[in-house]
Amino acid sequence: HFLLLPVNMAACRSAVLYLSLLTLVLCLFGSLGPVATDSVEAKASQFFRSGHTNNWAVLVCTSRFWFNYRHVANTLSVYRSVKRLGIPDSHIVLMLADDMACNHRNPKPATVFSHKNMELNVYGDDVEVDYRGYEVTVENFLRVLTGRLPRSTPRSKRLLSDDRSNILIYLTGHGGNGFLKFQDSEEISNVELADAFEQMWQKRRYNELLFIIDTCQGASMYERFYSPNVMALASSQVGEDSLSHQPDLAIGVHLMDRYTFYLLEFLEDIHPASQANMNDLFKVCPSSLCVSTPGHRTDLFHRDPSSVLITDFFGSVRKVEITTEAVDLVPNVTEQEEEPTLIVMPAEPQSYVEQLPVAEIIHQKPKQKDWHPPDGFILGLWTLILLVFFKTYGIKHLKHIF
Secondary structure (H helix, E strand, O other): OOOOOOOOHHHHHHHHHHHHHHHHHHHHHHHHHHHHHHHHHHHHHHHOOOOOOEEEEEEEEOOOOHHHHHHHHHHHHHHHHHHHOOOOHHHEEEEEOOOHHHOOOOOOOOOOEOOHHHOOEOOOOOOOOOEEHHHOOHHHHHHHHHOOOOOOOOHHHOOOOOOOEEEEEEEEOOEEOOEEEEOOOEEEEHHHHHHHHHHHHHOOOOOEEEEEEEOOOHHHHHOOOOOOOEEEEEOOOOOOOOOEEEEEOOOOEEEEEHHHHHHHHHHOOOOOOOOOEHHHHOOOOOHHHHOOOOEEEOOOOOOOHHHOEOHHHHOOOOOOOOOOOOOOOOOOOOOOOOOOOOOOOOOOOOOOOOOOOHHHHHHOOOOOOOOOOOOOHHHHHHHHHHHHHHHHHOHHHHHHOO
């Protein structure tokens, strides 16, 4: 037996439409839920992907003498960039084999320029050089890396890194197949450098290490690396020269090397929140600009270079504490205190002593020297006079002169 009830067709159609819309909405929310969760997890994993808690930089110029001006400018350019991106001087070990800023040939004392026409002074007014002149040796460099320094060595000359440190090591100078010269008197080989990095890894002195070298046949210096978490870049391949760039007629030398020049231009566009990665760094100086073939090695590195930010090595990690409590920065004043009456005594007007106009002295144009005859001019003039006299009067009248 069936009970037949009157059916309202319009109500049925509305119910079917409502159920269809509800099913569609549930399906959409069900599909978007995991996507939203995945995006949050991706952002969180991206934030913690490196695992480092501090950054260090070891920047080394190994060349002396005025004609190697560009190597000092190379190192100071990288120094300026890492400081701008947040690495403090306390975490930078700067080694300069010569002091170009105070060289007597420098037309602009206390300056080192990296662009022609003296556009960019990379020396600045707050450079802290840790190893200077003859302190820059292979022994001191290896001791800094491995931490085997005398107890009397100050903290500013130490690499106080740990297993959560990302370290940038930059070298520039003259080199060859498997070696880099220090001071034109000694050299470090690629085997010694590889063993030093292995000691650092065994002693837990780094989390990740980025090695950059700008020298002739630079790729030969990372061929012997075997320690984990090391990424290396070089300005030239084995058998190639690393060429100079930016000649300046006023200073009389080349100001930078090509690879570091374009590296500096790339770093000028990087800021602490930049998302540029290592793949972008690999392309800073193509062969058409470098006139050499830059190389890189990533097989020892545990992360994909596309996931490694430039700021993981050239920037600095900042510790942030998050709190949910409100912090009142203005003190609660319950009662208005009476301000004490200040008695101002009349005083004689004071003035500062006139300061030495250093800026005007540095930037003033050199005074034109008084004209004086060139060397040998007077002697030549007297010779000409004597020749004319002899030809006119002969040697018998020579007694009238003396």
